[in-house]
Amino acid sequence: MDGVTVLSEEVVKGSSPEIVLILGTIFAIIVSFAFGGAVAVLSDNNTVAISITDTFTFIIVLSCAIYFRPLESKGSYVKYKVTIDDSVSFNEFNAKYKVLKQEGKIFTVVEREVEDKDD
Secondary structure (H helix, E strand, C coil), X not given: CCCEEEEEEEXXXXXXXXXXXXXXXXXXXXXXXXXXXXXXXXXXXXXXXHHHHHHHHHHHHHHHHHHCCCCCCCCCEEEEEEEECCXXXXXXXXXXXXXXXXXXXXXXXXXXXXXXXXX
């Protein structure tokens, strides 16, 4: 784009949220069974221990699913540090780039993806 000077490019590798969710789920199951085992040892009622274990597992897995949900699971993307001169329309710039951060006159941006429209 004319009037935009690219100062640097950085390839950012995204983590796979599915892997994190799977590892979180495995951790939740291990912790909940350890917790359920402790409750079973301390109480005579195994049904209560199983119910607590199931509930605890459900809460942790749900928490992992919400916390690690893929906000943008696009994989790798390129971050640019750019400067913009006064001839550039900020509306036009904003339509093409998403501003992540601004430090003085230096903007950290990523390219917006073109959405396919069914016409």
